[in-house]
Every structure is written in structure tokens, then in C-alpha cells.
Amino acid sequence: MPDMSPKKVVIPEQEPTVRNKNFKEVSLGYTLEMAQKEADRCLNCKNSPCTKGCPVNVQIPDFIRLIKDGDIEGAYYKISETSSLPAICGRVCPQENQCEKNCVRGIKGEPVGIGRLERFAADYMLNKPVKQEKAESNGKKVAVVGSGPSSLACAGDLAKMGYEVTMFEALNKAGGVLVYGIPEFRLPKKEIVEVEINKLKELGVKIELNVIVGKSINIDELMNEEGFSAVFIGSGAGLPKxxxxxxxxxxxxxxxxxxxxxxxxxxxxxxxxxxxxxxxxxxxxxxxxxxxxxxxxxxxxxxxxxxxxxxxxxxxxxxxxxxxxxxxxxxxxxxxxxxxxxxxxxxxxxxxxxxxxxxxxxxxxxxxxxxxxxxxxxxxxxxxxxxxxxxxxGQSPNPLIKNTTKGLETHPWGGIVVDEKTGKTSIDGVYAGGDAVTGAATVILAMGAGKTAAKSIDEYLKNK
Ligand SMILES: Cc1cc2nc3c(=O)[nH]c(=O)nc-3n(C[C@H](O)[C@H](O)[C@H](O)COP(=O)(O)OP(=O)(O)OC[C@H]3O[C@@H](n4cnc5c(N)ncnc54)[C@H](O)[C@@H]3O)c2cc1C
Structure with missing residues (x-):
């Protein structure tokens, strides 16, 4: 029998009057015992309404069941089948409008703490070696502009498929909004974001910092002079209003x-x-x-x-x-x-x-x-x-890439026009996703767009 208590297991947090004077993480995360108690609230619904609310289709009841059974590593790998950044999404996703909104337990009480459980499984694996399967190099080069969640997801998936991926980031640190926008007290940089970026490096992704695409080099040069067969633009929406x-x-x-x-x-x-x-x-x-x-x-x-x-x-x-x-x-x-x-x-x-x-x-x-x-x-x-x-x-996409890329179609408000299903732009071999396409949105939507584009780039290059 599942635990029918109407409330989520409380997550330990720093006291408000203490934490409003420091930049340490507010939420301290579940212990194993707390996580298993919360996992026990899940009804394991057959039709999985929570999964339908997840933009990247994480198999939620399955990973929660693995936590309940004590297989935390298994839960992590289950989430990783569809999500590239679980420790980040577990912390910053608007779960109340997505997976948790559809949770049946939310009808008569609080929904299952899906975000908290995702964070727990991801944190459990943070300092453990993670198996990342990678195909042999196919020798084809793909350039990724920006290093926010859309670019991280796209680069990771392409590297696993055997592409040689180079990421070009305008700032002096990789991570996009995850490093320059969301504060340390919500998303620790060294312990969480850097770990995710290191996983990409282990896959062989090269990261070139302090390169402004559109100034230091443009997309035409990347494709016609630097030998990149495709480009993904994940330049975000960093222009303040x-x-x-x-x-x-x-x-x-x-x-x-x-x-x-x-x-x-x-x-x-x-x-x-x-x-x-x-x-x-x-x-x-x-x-x-x-x-x-x-x-x-x-x-x-x-x-x-x-x-x-x-x-x-x-x-x-x-x-x-x-x-x-x-x-x-x-x-x-x-x-x-x-x-x-x-x-x-x-x-x-x-x-x-x-x-x-x-x-x-x-x-x-x-x-x-x-x-x-x-x-x-x-x-x-x-x-x-x-x-x-x-x-x-609010913020909107910076017009630099649009102004320096001949033939790149954009909306009047600045977003790059793409085919919704593939992320393809108006230029052959150039794909885009994340806030650069949608305007300011969310980490998970950006990550999902990066994954979609990676799949489309692979199909495009295989057929080329
Ligand atoms: C303060 C803040 C808090 C947020 N909180 C949340 C939250 O709690 N939950 C949530 O889901 N979402 C949140 N968001 C939104 C979320 O962070 C974004 O939707 C997401 O980061 C978009 O990812 P992206 O990859 O499209 O772009 P970004 O994360 O913006 O990354 C774009 C990267 O491209 C680089 N770049 C731009 N132009 C160039 C160029 N010409 N050449 C090279 N590099 C370039 C930028 O420097 C940047 O690093 C927040 C956003 C902000 C600003």
C-alpha cells in the first residue's frame, strides 16, 4: 500500500533569517530515508499522467519506483534516458505547471515531490563515475553556439553519436543562464553546473570561451572555412528590456x-x-x-x-x-x-x-x-x-547573430524562425533552439529543443 499522507515529505532548508544573509543553497535535499518515504506516496499510475506533463518525457513512475526499491543509481539512469541535466532540472523546473500539475495525488492533497526526487537521484550520482556510451568518431564536425542548456543538451547528444563537437561561448564561463543568471543559492555552480559541463568534456566536446559568434567569427565562416558540417544556435535571450x-x-x-x-x-x-x-x-x-x-x-x-x-x-x-x-x-x-x-x-x-x-x-x-x-x-x-x-x-534574443548571418530568417521580435519538429532554420545545415527561438522560457524547454536539434542534425548529416 502506498503512503497516503496528503503532504509531501518536508525538504530540509536553511532558516529564512539565516539564508537571506548568505549565498549558500537554500534547499538541502532529501536524505535516502526521506526520498524513499516520498517515493512511497507515488501511486505508480499505469497511464502516467505526470510523464505526459514532462516536456522531455522522463519516465517518472519508473524512476520513482526504483528509488522506492533502493536502486538510486538505476533511478538516475532511467531519468538520464531522456533528460541531460537532471540535477539542474530537479532544482529549477517549474514542476507545479508540468509533471506535478498532473499528479493524481494532487487532487486531494499535495502532488508527489517529483522535482525533489529527481534532484535526489541526480545528486546521489554527482561524484560517482557515470557511464556515458559514445559511438566511434565519424569525423564530422558540428559547431554549437552558446553553452546554455539548449547547447549543452545538443552538444552532449551529438558527441554520443560520434560527432566532433566544438562549443563557442561569448562569456568566460560555460553554462549560459545557469552560471550567469540563476543565483548560487538556487543552483550551486561548482558542485552542480560544472559537474554537468565536465561530463560533456569527458565525451570529447571542446569548449572555446570568449568567442562571440558574429564578431570573432561568423556562421558562414564556421561552415565554409572552418570545416563544420552543421551549426546549432543556442544563443539564448540575453538582451534586457x-x-x-x-x-x-x-x-x-x-x-x-x-x-x-x-x-x-x-x-x-x-x-x-x-x-x-x-x-x-x-x-x-x-x-x-x-x-x-x-x-x-x-x-x-x-x-x-x-x-x-x-x-x-x-x-x-x-x-x-x-x-x-x-x-x-x-x-x-x-x-x-x-x-x-x-x-x-x-x-x-x-x-x-x-x-x-x-x-x-x-x-x-x-x-x-x-x-x-x-x-x-x-x-x-x-x-x-x-x-x-x-x-x-523580460529579455529578448540579441540581434547580433541575425545581423551577421545572411539568409537567417527571424520573427519581427527577434526570435529565430525554425521548423518546430526539427529545429531547422532557413539555412541548410543550421539549426537553432532554446530561448533564441522561443524568447525567454525555461531550462527544460531549452534542453528539449537542443535534443531535438541533435537528432535532426544527425539525420541531416547521415543523408548528406
Ligand atoms: C535569472 C534567471 C532565472 C531563471 N530561472 C529559471 C528557473 O527557475 N527555471 C527555469 O526553468 N528557467 C529559468 N530561467 C530561464 C532559463 O534559464 C532559460 O530559459 C534557459 O537558460 C535558456 O537556455 P538557452 O540554452 O536557450 O540559453 P542561455 O541559457 O541564455 O545560454 C545562451 C548562451 O549563449 C551565449 N551567447 C549568446 N550570444 C552568443 C554569441 N553571439 N556567440 C557565442 N555565444 C553566445 C550566452 O553568453 C549564453 O551563455 C531563468 C532565467 C534567468 C535569466
């Missing part, structure tokens, strides 16, 4: 992208033991309601800000961030100003931020997205005193 309101060029206004990159990639949180300082005042407003906004707000708090506000124009129910991140942010004393829209950032005479003028909103008729459109409440303007404003209202 601003609101276009007065005051956005004042000192003390950051894009979330710059703020988080300074902290994560350049280790500004270790200042003065690093080269990159970061200026966080006493009072910080973060504009936006997604994961990026939560990460920026929680990082600002850890850097010593006394009051950190999330300013979001819609209501609590519409916050796009993962539920867990919102819950953690609240526990960490981040203040949520819902139905509030910024009108202007105000500044001192010498050009520093001193406030953010906002207006209260109320929900009107549904808009094209089906969500009720927020409309301004007349006469409700007020100023929040802040010395730092972080804009986290």
Missing part, C-alpha cells in the same frame, strides 16, 4: 541581467575578494514578477539591502515566477507590492536614484493572454523611496 519610463538612465538603475551577471559570473557577492563591486543601497525596488525578478530581489537582500520590494502590475495569482521562489522570497522578507506599476524613476540633482513613482492598478477585462488587464486607478500615484531599481521585465 526596459519600460521606457523617465529616469531609467539614472545611476542606481540596473537591468536584472547586469545585476545578476555581476553577482553570479563575476562573484560580486564576494567583494572585496573579487574584481567586480556592486552597489546595492538600503532600499531596492525590483520591477517584474518572474523568476528573474525573484532572483534579483533575493540577491539584493543577501547583499545587505534592508527593504526589497517586488513591484508587479498584476495580482499575486498571476505572478509568473515558480511558486517555490515566491514562497522563499516571502519567507526571506521580500515585500510584494502587487497591482502596482512604475511611472517614473526619480533622482537627485547629481543623477542618483532616490525613488520610484508608482500608480496602483486594478484588474479590468481579460486581454489577449486571457489574463485580466491591469488598469490604472486614477489619483493613486505615490513614491516609494529607493536608492536602487532593478528592471526584470
Amino acid at each position: 526596459f519600460m521606457g519610463i523617465p529616469g531609467e538612465s539614472l545611476n542606481g538603475v540596473y537591468s536584472a541581467n547586469e545585476f545578476l551577471t555581476r553577482i553570479n559570473l563575476m562573484n560580486a557577492y564576494k567583494w572585496p575578494e573579487c574584481d567586480t563591486p556592486i552597489n546595492v543601497g538600503k532600499n531596492v525596488a525590483v520591477v517584474g514578477g518572474g523568476n528573474v525578478a525573484m532572483d534579483a530581489a533575493r540577491s539584493a537582500k543577501r547583499l545587505g539591502a534592508e527593504n526589497v520590494y517586488i513591484v508587479y502590475r498584476r495580482s499575486q495569482e498571476e505572478l509568473p515566477a515558480r511558486k517555490e521562489e515566491v514562497h522563499h522570497a516571502k519567507e526571506e522578507e521580500i515585500e510584494f507590492k502587487m497591482l502596482t506599476n512604475p511611472l517614473e524613476i526619480t533622482g537627485t540633482e547629481d543623477g542618483w536614484v532616490n525613488g520610484i513613482k508608482c500608480v496602483e492598478m486594478e484588474l479590468g477585462e481579460p486581454d489577449a493572454s486571457g489574463r485580466r488587464r491591469p488598469v490604472e486607478k486614477a489619483g493613486s500615484e505615490y513614491i516609494i523611496d529607493v536608492d536602487t531599481v532593478i528592471m526584470a521585465i
Whole structure:
């Protein structure tokens, strides 16, 4: 008989008032005993609705059963049949909208903690040798642009098929948003992301850092001069958006992208033991309601800000961030100003931020997205005193690759146009996936797109 308790086994975490002052991981993960108790809540449904909710089709009941039986290594390999980055997805996937949303146990209580169990199985294997089967080299070279989850998945699968893969990354570290965006307290870099990247190196993937495709070299040169038979573009959506309101060029206004990159990639949180300082005042407003906004707000708090506000124009129910991140942010004393829209950032005479003028909103008729459109409440303007404003209202693909690749078709908003089933772009031999195609989305969707493209590249090169 399965364990019918309505709640998930509690996962140990650092205390909120302790963790909001350090960058160590918040969640400490299940022990074997906890994981097996949670696995025991799974009903092992025959039609596996959870698997249908997983964008990469992880065979969830099967891996959970293996955990229940004590075969944790087997559970890891079961997940790895379809997922390239289980330790990462177990930590950052929005499970509540995917696998866990479909879990039958969620009807009368909490769904099975599928993400927590995935993380447990993946962490168990982190420092153990992992079997990676690799076909003999076929001598064909494939270039991969970027090193985020879409590129990691594509490169890994191609290397296993026997291709010689070289990854070109603009930054000085591989990993994309996993290293420069998502903070250490949610996704440890050395212990988790580096381990995944090392697995690719073991497969023979070469990683060339500090190479900006479109500046250092372009796609045409890669294919016609450097001998690459195919290219995968996984360049992400790293161009921050601003609101276009007065005051956005004042000192003390950051894009979330710059703020988080300074902290994560350049280790500004270790200042003065690093080269990159970061200026966080006493009072910080973060504009936006997604994961990026939560990460920026929680990082600002850890850097010593006394009051950190999330300013979001819609209501609590519409916050796009993962539920867990919102819950953690609240526990960490981040203040949520819902139905509030910024009108202007105000500044001192010498050009520093001193406030953010906002207006209260109320929900009107549904808009094209089906969500009720927020409309301004007349006469409700007020100023929040802040010395730092972080804009986290979205990112779009950087136009560099589009501008330097003749014949590459893109949407008017910048995303690369691909065939949905194969990831093929308008150029023969050039494939794309992840945020560069969809706009800002999720790790698992990017990973899935990288895997799809790897399969298509293999078919293309086999038939060529
Ligand atoms: C702060 C933050 C928090 C997030 N939290 C979550 C979360 O909790 N859960 C979740 O599922 N998703 C989350 N996301 C979204 C998720 O991280 C992305 O959807 C995912 O990383 C996209 O993967 P990608 O491979 O398409 O691109 P990226 O991860 O963006 O990687 C693209 C890489 O390409 C490189 N690049 C760009 N242009 C060039 C060029 N011209 N030449 C060479 N290299 C280039 C970039 O430097 C970068 O390293 C978050 C995103 C951010 C920013």
C-alpha cells in the first residue's frame, strides 16, 4: 500500500533569517530515508499522467519506483534516458505547471515531490563515475553556439553519436543562464553546473570561451572555412528590456541581467575578494514578477539591502515566477507590492536614484493572454523611496547573430524562425533552439529543443 499522507515529505532548508544573509543553497535535499518515504506516496499510475506533463518525457513512475526499491543509481539512469541535466532540472523546473500539475495525488492533497526526487537521484550520482556510451568518431564536425542548456543538451547528444563537437561561448564561463543568471543559492555552480559541463568534456566536446559568434567569427565562416558540417544556435535571450519610463538612465538603475551577471559570473557577492563591486543601497525596488525578478530581489537582500520590494502590475495569482521562489522570497522578507506599476524613476540633482513613482492598478477585462488587464486607478500615484531599481521585465534574443548571418530568417521580435519538429532554420545545415527561438522560457524547454536539434542534425548529416 502506498503512503497516503496528503503532504509531501518536508525538504530540509536553511532558516529564512539565516539564508537571506548568505549565498549558500537554500534547499538541502532529501536524505535516502526521506526520498524513499516520498517515493512511497507515488501511486505508480499505469497511464502516467505526470510523464505526459514532462516536456522531455522522463519516465517518472519508473524512476520513482526504483528509488522506492533502493536502486538510486538505476533511478538516475532511467531519468538520464531522456533528460541531460537532471540535477539542474530537479532544482529549477517549474514542476507545479508540468509533471506535478498532473499528479493524481494532487487532487486531494499535495502532488508527489517529483522535482525533489529527481534532484535526489541526480545528486546521489554527482561524484560517482557515470557511464556515458559514445559511438566511434565519424569525423564530422558540428559547431554549437552558446553553452546554455539548449547547447549543452545538443552538444552532449551529438558527441554520443560520434560527432566532433566544438562549443563557442561569448562569456568566460560555460553554462549560459545557469552560471550567469540563476543565483548560487538556487543552483550551486561548482558542485552542480560544472559537474554537468565536465561530463560533456569527458565525451570529447571542446569548449572555446570568449568567442562571440558574429564578431570573432561568423556562421558562414564556421561552415565554409572552418570545416563544420552543421551549426546549432543556442544563443539564448540575453538582451534586457526596459519600460521606457523617465529616469531609467539614472545611476542606481540596473537591468536584472547586469545585476545578476555581476553577482553570479563575476562573484560580486564576494567583494572585496573579487574584481567586480556592486552597489546595492538600503532600499531596492525590483520591477517584474518572474523568476528573474525573484532572483534579483533575493540577491539584493543577501547583499545587505534592508527593504526589497517586488513591484508587479498584476495580482499575486498571476505572478509568473515558480511558486517555490515566491514562497522563499516571502519567507526571506521580500515585500510584494502587487497591482502596482512604475511611472517614473526619480533622482537627485547629481543623477542618483532616490525613488520610484508608482500608480496602483486594478484588474479590468481579460486581454489577449486571457489574463485580466491591469488598469490604472486614477489619483493613486505615490513614491516609494529607493536608492536602487532593478528592471526584470523580460529579455529578448540579441540581434547580433541575425545581423551577421545572411539568409537567417527571424520573427519581427527577434526570435529565430525554425521548423518546430526539427529545429531547422532557413539555412541548410543550421539549426537553432532554446530561448533564441522561443524568447525567454525555461531550462527544460531549452534542453528539449537542443535534443531535438541533435537528432535532426544527425539525420541531416547521415543523408548528406
Ligand atoms: C535569472 C534567471 C532565472 C531563471 N530561472 C529559471 C528557473 O527557475 N527555471 C527555469 O526553468 N528557467 C529559468 N530561467 C530561464 C532559463 O534559464 C532559460 O530559459 C534557459 O537558460 C535558456 O537556455 P538557452 O540554452 O536557450 O540559453 P542561455 O541559457 O541564455 O545560454 C545562451 C548562451 O549563449 C551565449 N551567447 C549568446 N550570444 C552568443 C554569441 N553571439 N556567440 C557565442 N555565444 C553566445 C550566452 O553568453 C549564453 O551563455 C531563468 C532565467 C534567468 C535569466
